[in-house]
Each structure stands twice: as C-alpha cells, then as structure tokens.
Amino acid sequence: MSTETGLRERKKRETRRRIERKAFELFETAGFENTTVEAIARAAEISPRTFFHYFPTKEDVVLADYADRLDRIVEQLAGRPEVEGPWEALEASFMVVATDYDTERDLLARRFRIMARSPSVQARSLQLQSGWEDAVAEVLSRRSGREEQDLESRLMAGAAMIAMRASQRHWLATGQEVHLPALVRRCFGMLAGGFGSVH
Amino acid sequence: MSTETGLRERKKRETRRRIERKAFELFETAGFENTTVEAIARAAEISPRTFFHYFPTKEDVVLADYADRLDRIVEQLAGRPEVEGPWEALEASFMVVATDYDTERDLLARRFRIMARSPSVQARSLQLQSGWEDAVAEVLSRRSGREEQDLESRLMAGAAMIAMRASQRHWLATGQEVHLPALVRRCFGMLAGGFGSVH
DNA sequence: ATGCAAACTTACAGTCACTGCAATTATTAG
DNA sequence: CTAATAATTGCAGTGACTGTAAGTTTGCAT
Numbered sequence: 001m002s003t004e005t006g007l008r009e010r011k012k013r014e015t016r017r018r019i020e021r022k023a024f025e026l027f028e029t030a031g032f033e034n035t036t037v038e039a040i041a042r043a044a045e046i047s048p049r050t051f052f053h054y055f056p057t058k059e060d061v062v063l064a065d066y067a068d069r070l071d072r073i074v075e076q077l078a079g080r081p082e083v084e085g086p087w088e089a090l091e092a093s094f095m096v097v098a099t100d101y102d103t104e105r106d107l108l109a110r111r112f113r114i115m116a117r118s119p120s121v122q123a124r125s126l127q128l129q130s131g132w133e134d135a136v137a138e139v140l141s142r143r144s145g146r147e148e149q150d151l152e153s154r155l156m157a158g159a160a161m162i163a164m165r166a167s168q169r170h171w172l173a174t175g176q177e178v179h180l181p182a183l184v185r186r187c188f189g190m191l192a193g194g195f196g197s198v199h
Numbered sequence: 200m201s202t203e204t205g206l207r208e209r210k211k212r213e214t215r216r217r218i219e220r221k222a223f224e225l226f227e228t229a230g231f232e233n234t235t236v237e238a239i240a241r242a243a244e245i246s247p248r249t250f251f252h253y254f255p256t257k258e259d260v261v262l263a264d265y266a267d268r269l270d271r272i273v274e275q276l277a278g279r280p281e282v283e284g285p286w287e288a289l290e291a292s293f294m295v296v297a298t299d300y301d302t303e304r305d306l307l308a309r310r311f312r313i314m315a316r317s318p319s320v321q322a323r324s325l326q327l328q329s330g331w332e333d334a335v336a337e338v339l340s341r342r343s344g345r346e347e348q349d350l351e352s353r354l355m356a357g358a359a360m361i362a363m364r365a366s367q368r369h370w371l372a373t374g375q376e377v378h379l380p381a382l383v384r385r386c387f388g389m390l391a392g393g394f395g396s397v398h
Numbered sequence: 399a400t401g402c403a404a405a406c407t408t409a410c411a412g413t414c415a416c417t418g419c420a421a422t423t424a425t426t427a428g
Numbered sequence: 429c430t431a432a433t434a435a436t437t438g439c440a441g442t443g444a445c446t447g448t449a450a451g452t453t454t455g456c457a458t
C-alpha cells in the first residue's frame with residue numbers, strides 16, 4: 001500500500017520531493033525569508049498555485065516529515081503496555097522514534113539550521129509541538145483512566161516535549177558531535193529524578 | 200519616570216490603550232481572524248499605518264503585556280540570591296510575578312480565550328515563550344558559572360515554562376475556578392519531585 | 399509669542415503569502 | 429476509445445506588513 005504504483009501517485013511523490021529538494025537548496029543559499037514561493041515554484045517547475053496543493057504553508061516544506069515523526073510517537077505511546085508507568089511509556093515511545101534520528105542526521109541538521117535562522121519556521125515548529133503535546137496529554141489522561149485531561153498528564157506531556165527540544169538545541173549548539181538519542185535519554189533521566197535535589 | 204507627564208507621552212499611551220480596547224472588543228465579537236487591521240484602525244480612529252507604529256503584528260495587540268510579564272520573571276531571576284538552588288530561584292521568581300495573576304484575572308481570561316481560538320495568536324505566544332525560555336536558560340547557565348548554555352539549564356528553563364503553560368491550560372479548561380498560582384506551585388512541585396516514581 | 403527641530407501621523411505604492419474559482423490537461427477505469 | 433476523476437494552472441482578490449516621503453503636532457529655546 002505504500003507502493004501504490006500508479007503513474008499518478010508516482011508523479012505526485014516525485015513532484016513533492018522536487019519541491020522539497022529545491023526549496024531546501026534555496027533556503028540554504030538565500031535564506032528562508034528571502035525565498036519566495038514563486039521562486040520555489042519556478043525552481044521546481046510548477047506553478048505557484050500548485051505549490052499550495054502540496055504544502056499548506058511555506059514553513060511546512062521544512063517541517064512536513066518532522067510532523068510525521070511526532071505522529072509516530074503518539075502512535076507508539078498508544079500501543080505501550082498498561083503496566084508501564086506513564087513516564088516510562090513516554091520515554092520508550094520516544095526512543096523508538098529517536099533511533100532513526102541517527103540515520104537521518106544530516107537531513108535533521110539541515111532542517112534545524114534553517115529553522116534556527118528563521119523565526120516563522122520556528123513558530124510553526126512550536127505550533128506543531130504544541131499540538132503534539134496536547135495529543136500526548138490526551139493519551140496519558142486516558143491511560144490513567146480519566147475522561148478529561150488532568151494537570152499531571154499535561155505537565156508530563158509538556159516535559160517530554162521539552163526534553164526533546166532541549167536536546168535538539170543542545171545538539172545543534174554543540175555542533176552535532178554528541179549522539180542525539182543519548183541527550184534525549186539524559187533529559188528524560190533528569191526529569192525522572194526531579195529538580196528538587198539540584199544545588 | 201513612569202509618570203512622564205508630557206502631552207506627547209500621554210497621547211501615545213491613550214492611543215495605545217484605545218487600540219487595545221477596541222481590538223479586544225472586535226476580536227471577541229467577530230473573532231481574531233475575521234478582524235482586519237483596517238477595522239481596528241477605523242475603530243481606534245487612526246490610520247492603518249499608524250497601527251503598525253504601535254504594534255509590530257496584529258497578534259501582539261493580544262500579547263504585548265504578557266511579554267512584559269515574562270521579562271519581569273527574568274529580571275526577578277537575575278536578582279535572586281546565589282545560595283538558592285536554581286529550581287528554587289526559578290520557582291520564587293515565578294511566584295513573585297504570578298501573584299498579580301490574581302488581580303488581573305479577568306484580563307488574563309479574556310486574553311487566553313482569544314488565544315485559545317486563534318492559531319496565529321497561539322503561535323506568537325509560543326514564540327514569545329520560547330524566547331523567554333532561552334533568556335532563562337542563559338541566566339541559569341551563568342548562575343552555575345558557565346560560559347555557554349548547558350543541557351540542564353536549558354531543560355530546567357523549558358520545564359519552568361511548561362509548568363506555566365500546563366497551569367494556564369488547566370486553569371482555562373476547568374473554568375478558572377482554581378487559584379492559578381496554586382496550580383503553578385503544584386506543577387513546580389511535581390517537577391521538583393520528578394516523574395520517576397509515578398505509576 | 400515665534401520659530402525651529404524632533405516626534406508623530408498619514409497616504410501611497412508595493413511585496414508576499416495564501417485562497418477560491420473556473421478552465422484546462424493528464425490519468426485511470428471500463 | 430470514452431467517460432469519470434484527479435491534478436495543474438491562470439486569474440483575480442484579500443490581508444498583513446514595509447519603505448518612503450510629505451504633512452501635522454509637540455517641545456523648547458529665544
């Protein structure tokens with residue numbers, strides 16, 4: 001099913017890739033803000049109007065598959081065994097997805113670099129994360145048998161997101177020399193232990 | 200000095216207030232997205248161009264003094280005694296500012312309601328929070344004698360922000376019946392204790 | 399008071415992201 | 429081959445935001 005071999009599907013996938021590839025190139029050379037959708041369209045040999053059939057906003061070209069990754073974490077979480085504590089389950093879900101952080105390190109770094117330099121992409125990324133946070137809070141609440149989201153589930157979901165974000169920034173700031181999943185694990189560890197004892 | 204009694208200053212303050220007041224009314228009746236800057240300008244009896252001399256974006260009308268509040272937290276933090284642990288200092292800084300959450304409860308609720316219904320205001324709010332998070336991480340890093348931001352400072356800053364956000368959302372979702380500062384305190388408490396023991 | 403400088407407001411023209419619509423072209427299924 | 433379906437495109441429009449230059453108001457020194 002992921003190998004829908006129709007001509008139509010294939011063309012669409014190719015066009016989408018072409019847009020992404022060209023857009024990234026332009027973003028990296030000219031900067032995100034200085035690259036117009038028209039320029040991307042020209043480079044990808046489509047009309048400007050068509051661009052918006054593929055991506056809802058210019059920002060989403062950078063973040064599309066980042067969003068997919070977030071969705072996968074939620075899926076993982078929903079499938080964790082009930083006996084696990086919520087934080088445990090959260091960490092495990094994360095780590096499953098974080099594993100392929102390593103195989104796509106370069107793409108990841110490119111994305112982050114573009115994001116780091118353009119406020120609007122950052123904003124969109126935060127928005128995605130926030131939606132994700134909400135979804136996680138929902139799953140965690142259900143897990144603990146509640147109808148409505150409780151404070152602790154919200155907090156935990158947010159904390160997990162922060163673990164991810166702090167890791168990302170640190171990873172970027174230190175020149176990507178460290179293993180990203182290891183950073184994530186350390187963050188989860190600190191949050192598990194709590195800040196009360198830190199002096 | 201806050202009572203600059205020149206005519207010029209007074210007029211500016213009045214205009215700014217008038218924009219805010221009218222804009223809020225329009226946002227609440229018609230919705231943020233359905234309110235154009237032109238309409239706000241008309242209601243506030245200024246030209247559309249002038250609007251942008253007062254607020255950089257439409258979103259900032261809703262969030263301007265929220266940003267101020269965030270700045271004050273950072274100021275507080277910078278002034279905390281060195282003997283305090285970082286998390287302690289962070290909580291204390293928060294609580295100082297959170298105190299007047301209570302006196303401005305209505306304004307706060309209005310702001311949150313507008314925000315909750317309009318993605319772009321949410322996005323802008325997240326952006327502000329993210330900038331704030333970075334500033335806090337910076338102060339915390341200095342505090343622990345580092346030149347560059349370390350992972351733990353970043354994480355702690357993020358966690359504090361999440362404490363704030365989770366509290367806000369919970370407060371809104373439960374109909375503002377609970378004391379907001381109390382929620383914040385509970386969140387800080389949970390993060391101090393850590394999630395490791397939760398089952 | 400008066401006149402000059404600085405600050406504030408405004409009109410105008412322009413850029414750019416994004417949308418709805420309707421016409422055109424390409425792909426598919428029968 | 430043909431009819432239905434999906435993708436692409438052009439076009440006209442909206443709305444946020446910016447630079448610029450000209451007009452208006454306020455502050456201040458004389």
